[in-house]
Amino acid sequence: MAHIDIDIHEGHAHDHDHHGHRHDDHHDHEHHEPGFVMKYLFSMDHKMIAKQFLITGILWAVIGVLFSVLFRIQLAWPNETFPILETLLGGWAEGGKLDPEFYYALVTMHGTIMVFFVLTAGLSGTFSNLLIPLQVGARDMASPFMNMLSYWFFFLAGVVMFVSLFVQTGPASGGWTAYPPLSALETASSGSGIGMTLWLTSMALFIVSSLLGGLNYVATILNMRTKGMTMFRMPLTIWAFFFTAILGVLSFPVLLSACLLLIFDRHFGTAFYLSDIFINGEVLRNSAGQIIEGGSPILFQHLFWFLGHPEVYIVILPAMGMVSEILACNSKKPVFGYKAMVYSIMAITVLGFLVWAHHMFMSGMNPFVGSIFVLFTLMIAVPSAVKVFNWITTIWKGNINYTPATLFAVGFVSLFISGGLTGIYLGNSALDIPLHDSYFVIAHFHIVMGLAAGFGLFAGVYHWFPKLFGGRMMNTTLGEIHFWITFVGSYCIFWPMHYLGMTGVPRRYYSFNEFETFSVYAELNIFMTVAAIVVFFAQFLFVINFFMSAVSTRRTKSKNPYNASTLEWTTPIEAGHGNWPGAIPEVHRWPYDYGKDGYETIPQTIPDSRLNEIEKKGGRTSR
Amino acid sequence: MTLIGIIAIFLVLIIIYRVSKASDLLGSLRGEERTQESRNNLHATLFLLFLIFGMGAAFWSCFHYAPLFLPEPSSEHGTVLRAMFQRTLWATVPVFVVTHILLFFFAWKYRQDKTKVSKFFPDDNRLELIWTLVPAVVMVFLVVDGLANWNRIMGPAPENAVVIEATGQQFYWTLRYAGKDNELGRKSVRLMTDDNPFGQDWDDPANKDDFMADDLYLPVGQPVLVKINSMDVLHNFFLPHFRVKMDAVPGIPTQFWLTPTKTTEQMIEETGNPDFQYELACAELCGKAHYNMKKKVFVVEADEFNKWKAEQEPLSKSFGPSVKKVSENIEEENEQQDINSVSSL
Numbered sequence: 001m002a003h004i005d006i007d008i009h010e011g012h013a014h015d016h017d018h019h020g021h022r023h024d025d026h027h028d029h030e031h032h033e034p035g036f037v038m039k040y041l042f043s044m045d046h047k048m049i050a051k052q053f054l055i056t057g058i059l060w061a062v063i064g065v066l067f068s069v070l071f072r073i074q075l076a077w078p079n080e081t082f083p084i085l086e087t088l089l090g091g092w093a094e095g096g097k098l099d100p101e102f103y104y105a106l107v108t109m110h111g112t113i114m115v116f117f118v119l120t121a122g123l124s125g126t127f128s129n130l131l132i133p134l135q136v137g138a139r140d141m142a143s144p145f146m147n148m149l150s151y152w153f154f155f156l157a158g159v160v161m162f163v164s165l166f167v168q169t170g171p172a173s174g175g176w177t178a179y180p181p182l183s184a185l186e187t188a189s190s191g192s193g194i195g196m197t198l199w200l201t202s203m204a205l206f207i208v209s210s211l212l213g214g215l216n217y218v219a220t221i222l223n224m225r226t227k228g229m230t231m232f233r234m235p236l237t238i239w240a241f242f243f244t245a246i247l248g249v250l251s252f253p254v255l256l257s258a259c260l261l262l263i264f265d266r267h268f269g270t271a272f273y274l275s276d277i278f279i280n281g282e283v284l285r286n287s288a289g290q291i292i293e294g295g296s297p298i299l300f301q302h303l304f305w306f307l308g309h310p311e312v313y314i315v316i317l318p319a320m321g322m323v324s325e326i327l328a329c330n331s332k333k334p335v336f337g338y339k340a341m342v343y344s345i346m347a348i349t350v351l352g353f354l355v356w357a358h359h360m361f362m363s364g365m366n367p368f369v370g371s372i373f374v375l376f377t378l379m380i381a382v383p384s385a386v387k388v389f390n391w392i393t394t395i396w397k398g399n400i401n402y403t404p405a406t407l408f409a410v411g412f413v414s415l416f417i418s419g420g421l422t423g424i425y426l427g428n429s430a431l432d433i434p435l436h437d438s439y440f441v442i443a444h445f446h447i448v449m450g451l452a453a454g455f456g457l458f459a460g461v462y463h464w465f466p467k468l469f470g471g472r473m474m475n476t477t478l479g480e481i482h483f484w485i486t487f488v489g490s491y492c493i494f495w496p497m498h499y500l501g502m503t504g505v506p507r508r509y510y511s512f513n514e515f516e517t518f519s520v521y522a523e524l525n526i527f528m529t530v531a532a533i534v535v536f537f538a539q540f541l542f543v544i545n546f547f548m549s550a551v552s553t554r555r556t557k558s559k560n561p562y563n564a565s566t567l568e569w570t571t572p573i574e575a576g577h578g579n580w581p582g583a584i585p586e587v588h589r590w591p592y593d594y595g596k597d598g599y600e601t602i603p604q605t606i607p608d609s610r611l612n613e614i615e616k617k618g619g620r621t622s623r
Numbered sequence: 624m625t626l627i628g629i630i631a632i633f634l635v636l637i638i639i640y641r642v643s644k645a646s647d648l649l650g651s652l653r654g655e656e657r658t659q660e661s662r663n664n665l666h667a668t669l670f671l672l673f674l675i676f677g678m679g680a681a682f683w684s685c686f687h688y689a690p691l692f693l694p695e696p697s698s699e700h701g702t703v704l705r706a707m708f709q710r711t712l713w714a715t716v717p718v719f720v721v722t723h724i725l726l727f728f729f730a731w732k733y734r735q736d737k738t739k740v741s742k743f744f745p746d747d748n749r750l751e752l753i754w755t756l757v758p759a760v761v762m763v764f765l766v767v768d769g770l771a772n773w774n775r776i777m778g779p780a781p782e783n784a785v786v787i788e789a790t791g792q793q794f795y796w797t798l799r800y801a802g803k804d805n806e807l808g809r810k811s812v813r814l815m816t817d818d819n820p821f822g823q824d825w826d827d828p829a830n831k832d833d834f835m836a837d838d839l840y841l842p843v844g845q846p847v848l849v850k851i852n853s854m855d856v857l858h859n860f861f862l863p864h865f866r867v868k869m870d871a872v873p874g875i876p877t878q879f880w881l882t883p884t885k886t887t888e889q890m891i892e893e894t895g896n897p898d899f900q901y902e903l904a905c906a907e908l909c910g911k912a913h914y915n916m917k918k919k920v921f922v923v924e925a926d927e928f929n930k931w932k933a934e935q936e937p938l939s940k941s942f943g944p945s946v947k948k949v950s951e952n953i954e955e956e957n958e959q960q961d962i963n964s965v966s967s968l
Contacts, residue, residue: 084625100911175908181873182856182910188793189910275874278812278822279793279855291813297857297872331733333741340751362859362906364851364870364877367777371770378762378769385758386751392725393750397742401659401735402666410670410730417722421715424762428769430776431708434701434866437859437906476650476662477643484669488677495681499688504863506906509914517863517902520691537632544640595741623733623742 042152044144045577050130051468052151054461056158057122058543064113067106069529069536074098076529078511092170100510104173105191107508109165111176112199114450116206117161119315121154123457124248127318128217128241130464134568135235137226137585139578142219146212153209157202164198172199175508177308180273180300184265187280197266200259207256210248217245226567228587232342233604235566235591236335239342240321243349244314251310251353258303271295298363305356312449313352316416317345319456320387323409325591326463327391329564330406331398332600334592337390344383344390351380361429362436370429377427384420388413397623399595403562404479405463411487412455418491419448422498437508440501443494451490458486458542464568471555471573478545485538492531496524563601566591570605595622660735667734674727678720693863694894697901697922699882700776701866707772714761780880784846787839789903790821791851791858791871794912796903797821798839802832802937807850819942834935839903839920841883842928848880859907862920864890870907883922890922 043049070089073082074097081096092102129147133140141147164171173191174183178199186193221242225234234242264270269286274295277284284292328335335341354376361370391413400406422444425431435441465474505518512518512525560569567587571579585605593602598616606614650658696702733741786801799821801807808823808830815822823830841847851860853871860879861868869879891899901920905913923931 082625100914104908104911104913173911179857179908182908185856188856276812277855277873278815283812283815293874296875298875331741334743334745336744337746337751339746340755362868362870364872364875367773370777371773374769374773375766378766381762382755382758386755388722389750389754392722392729393744395726395729395733397744398729398733399735399739399741400663400667400730400733402663407666410726413726414723417719417726421719424715424765425708425711428707428711428765428773430704430769430772431711433776433868434704434708434863436868475640475643475647477646478640480662480666481639481643488673491677496684496688499684499692502692504693504861506861506904508908510911511914514915514917515902515904516898516900517693518904524688537636540633540636541639544636545643548640592745595743597743598740600740617740620738620740623736623739 042148044140044148046129046133046141046144046147047468047575047577047579049147049151050126053121053125053129053154054468056151056155057118057126057457058546060113060117060158061122062539062543064110064118065536065539067110067113069532070098071103071106071110072529072532074103074510075512076526078513098510101173101190102170103510104175104189104508105170105195108172108175108178108191108199109161112161112172115176115311115315116203117154117158119450119453119457120210120248120311121206123453123460124241124244124314124318125151125154125213126457127237127322127460127464128213128245130468131237131568132217132220132241133224134467134571134579135238135566135591136221136224136229137567137587138220138224139580139584141216142224143216146216150209150212150216153205153212157205157209160198160202160205164195164202167194167198169193169195171195177301177304178262179304180262180265180297181277184262184273185277185279185284186266197263200263200266203259204256207252207259210252214245214248214252217241218249221245226584226587229567232339233587233590235321236324236338236341236345237318237321239345240317240324243345244317247310247314247317247349247352251307251314254303255307258300258307261303262300265295273297273300298360298365301360301363302357302365305359306353308359309356310352312445313348315449315453316456317348319412319453319460320345320416322456322460322463323412324391324394325566326405326409326459327394327398327413328592328594329463329562329566330403330409331395331400332563332594333394333398334594334596335390336393336396337386338590338592340386341390344386347383348380351376351383355380355427358427358429358432361432367429374427374429378424381420381424381427384416388417388420399623401562403462404474404476404483405459407480407483407487408455408459408462411483412452412459414487415447415452415455415490418495419444419446419452423448434504435501437506438501439497439505439507442507443497443501446494446497447490451494455486458483461546463562465549466556466561466573467568467571467575469550471557472549472552473554473556473561474549475545478541482538482541482545485541486535489531489535489538493528493535496521496528499524560603565593565601565603567604570603598622656737660737663734667731670727671731674723678723694890696864696866697883697885697890698865698867699884700772701864701881702884703772703776704866707768710768711765714765780848780878781846784848784880785842786848786850788850788852789839789860789871791853791855791860791905791909791916793855793910794905794916796858796860796905796916796918798836798918799938800834800836800932800935801829802834802932804829804832808833812854821938823938823942825939831939832937833939834937836935837918839901839918840928840931841920841922842925843883843886843922845925845928846880846882848878851877851879856909857907858905858909858916861904861906862901863904864901864920868906886922886924887920 083096085093086096092099169190172195173189182188183192183196221238261272265273271292272295275293286292324335355373357373358377426435426444462474462479500521559573570585587604588607589604591604596602600617696705786805786807788799788807790797806829809827810822810824812822814824851869851871853873858871859868860871865881867879867881869877887901891897903918903920905916
């Protein structure tokens with residue numbers, strides 16, 4: 001690693017005539033070799049931090065998805081017992097049957113882990129960190145130190161959440177949305193005790209992590225682009241990360257305030273969210289004996305969803321950006337309508353702030369408020385539709401090379417269509433009356449946000465694996481098997497949920513057998529659970545592939561294995577801290593000159609005057 | 624047993640891993656380019672097959688399970704919503720089918736061909752304009768349609784609506800009918816005692832004839848206004864057959880009005896199920912027995928409803944004697960509050 005510092009200093013002189021590369025200045029002039037701790041744990045190299053986010057995210061994903069398998073087992077076979085559950089969970093599954101309280105804890109933890117730890121930190125944390133400096137041409141983030149803190153706050157949030165799984169009263173069990181009063185009253189549910197306190201603590205730490213990361217991403221993108229990298233020459237990935245970071249920076253603080261007020265209500269006798277409550281045979285009073293009144297549970301929902309809705313765009317935008325990039329690169333055709341793509345990301349970001357209350361049509365808020373949110377919600381379908389049509393046109397007359405990343409990218413588009421369309425039903429408040437909090441909602445958001453973002457994550461990992469692990473590639477055949485099982489299996493899990501939803505089957509039910517109306521789908525519930533188990537185990541193909549490939553000895557000999565045009569492929573196969581050994585390359589064109597004038601790829605670094613240096617695919621005809 | 628199963632699964636996964644590794648190695652021996660070509664053909668074909676069989680399965684399953692969907696709605700607004708759902712289906716299903724056909728057909732057709740370079744087609748403002756405007760226009764229709772229905776459903780209930788109150792509590796619903804005067808008496812959690820389990824304010828004459836019911840009785844063809852509230856955590860008053868859903872919020876009264884259109888007897892006939900039963904459920908997570916907050920619902924003819932109503936005993940009869948005592952308590956409580964607020968100053 002010693003060469004890194006030298007490299008940076010060599011590049012340094014050159015940097016001065018670029019705008020905004022001041023970050024190099026704080027590198028001290030001693031040449032030191034980082035030890036294990038500094039290299040792998042407290043690393044300030046954005047590429048190492050990306051790996052830390054990714055691996056932590058993968059571990060959390062295994063836990064989060066395992067939880068869903070456990071509660072799916074309960075839903076498929078509500079009358080049977082599984083001794084293994086008692087072995088695994090002890091008292092929470094006495095006699096091999098999940099305790100209802102723990103069922104809800106599993107549901108809550110599944111949601112929290114998947115949304116925040118896997119799809120926010122694991123996805124945006126990994127790829128914003130990896131790709132922003134590499135694709136805009138920077139040596140590292142604006143503040144590598146803040147970047148390191150961002151990871152360690154995330155890690156700490158994870159530790160607190162993990163600990164909460166083992167407390168005696170169980171982890172939080174009020175749903176990932178943690179609506180008070182259920183989450184505020186210890187007497188209302190055993191998960192609302194210390195489990196909820198830990199949940200809130202963990203979320204607060206997570207928000208700190210996400211803010212540190214987000215501010216860094218915005219600062220890096222705005223200030224540290226290499227010479228020639230104008231905003232409209234940035235790859236769509238960077239645009240997506242940019243707006244994702246803006247969404248996070250503006251909305252996460254609101255969640256923090258929601259959490260703080262909830263902590264106040266729980267521990268300090270305030271009444272932000274509580275009013276007129278009669279529980280355990282008496283009226284709820286604070287420690288001074290005053291009756292608690294005047295708060296509004298709906299206030300929490302407003303604050304929560306002010307983050308909660310932008311959060312789904314925080315999850316999906318990076319996936320969209322990566323899919324655009326991967327589809328263009330692998331079909332060797334420019335992303336269709338680059339500017340339209342940028343403006344639609346922008347429109348989604350702005351509208352994303354104005355649609356939060358569509359989660360609350362049935363919350364008892366003023367119906368007139370609801371109608372405004374209907375308008376904005378259905379408006380957001382327009383930029384989403386533009387993106388879908390642009391992806392489809394991107395592969396039209398392309399020359400698609402199917403890598404595992406390409407497969408997942410195509411799968412992403414299919415899932416985004418299927419899940420996006422059902423949003424049109426749910427966003428229309430009148431139709432939301434029968435569909436709200438039913439399995440229709442579960443189907444909708446799992447397909448459009450859970451699966452689609454997950455597919456974006458997989459596509460990204462397969463595609464940029466050589467950049468993460470020094471030129472190593474993941475096993476292709478295994479990646480293909482992983483894709484097909486996951487793609488077909490996921491549709492098998494979530495498609496039937498639409499039917500349950502159309503029958504009104506409510507979400508968050510421990511068993512459907514108490515109601516005549518909801519118990520008609522025993523057979524489908526078994527089908528979905530079996531599909532979920534198959535898909536769960538298939539993910540280990542990815543996990544095995546990931547870790548075995550990361551330590552494999554085979555590496556590509558090419559710096560640019562996909563013949564891509566973007567800057568990250570101009571770095572050495574094993575790039576050190578600082579990314580480019582010499583000067584940072586200059587950018588002369590937009591990132592999607594694929595198939596132009598008979599050239600398969602014109603890298604961003606090639607000016608028109610040097611076109612003769614790259615190979616023209618002679619004799620080939622245009623599609 | 625289960626453990627052996629899990630071990631077996633992991634053995635299979637490891638075998639798949641070894642085979643895949645061998646296959647990748649074999650592929651590189653065969654020559655990267657030829658291998659990649661056969662990979663491209665394979666996945667292009669698989670996408671096409673996925674389109675055909677997936678689309679087939681989607682439609683087949685929809686018709687196969689249609690008999691299990693909820694029967695025709697049993698309320699006036701429910702029928703309106705069903706029609707709206709169908710209009711939305713007409714707007715979205717064609718998009719679903721066409722975009723998927725394009726996506727997977729292109730995925731098959733434009734698999735890599737080494738003799739060709741892709742068409743350089745970076746943008747086309749006319750196309751962008753078309754697929755911005757067309758969805759926008761469709762959305763305008765859906766929004767106008769949706770908001771018209773929403774405002775009608777959420778609008779004020781007719782004057783003559785039968786007033787019922789549903790109170791959610793962990794883990795059951797309490798149903799209170801307004802009685803002859805069709806007006807619910809005031810109540811407050813502050814007044815709740817063993818002698819006054821609902822916290823009714825006996826100073827309010829409207830409380831005199833209010834009665835409680837074990838099951839939800841609704842008259843057919845007559846508007847019903849359900850006032851919804853909660854005593855502890857959030858609940859949701861959910862009548863699936865009537866397409867009624869509204870949160871019960873402690874401290875904030877909510878409501879929903881509906882006109883039932885089909886009696887329970889009619890439903891027994893329609894569904895051919897002699898045990899058919901309308902049900903009231905909770906649709907907002909409220910704790911460990913959330914899944915079991917059930918009440919039976921009966922829709923009956925108007926005269927039968929009036930007869931049933933007349934048979935019910937007002938709450939004031941059981942808890943009436945304590946009227947005096949409780950109202951004294953209120954004053955005491957208020958004084959106590961004043962003292963508290965003074966001392967907190």
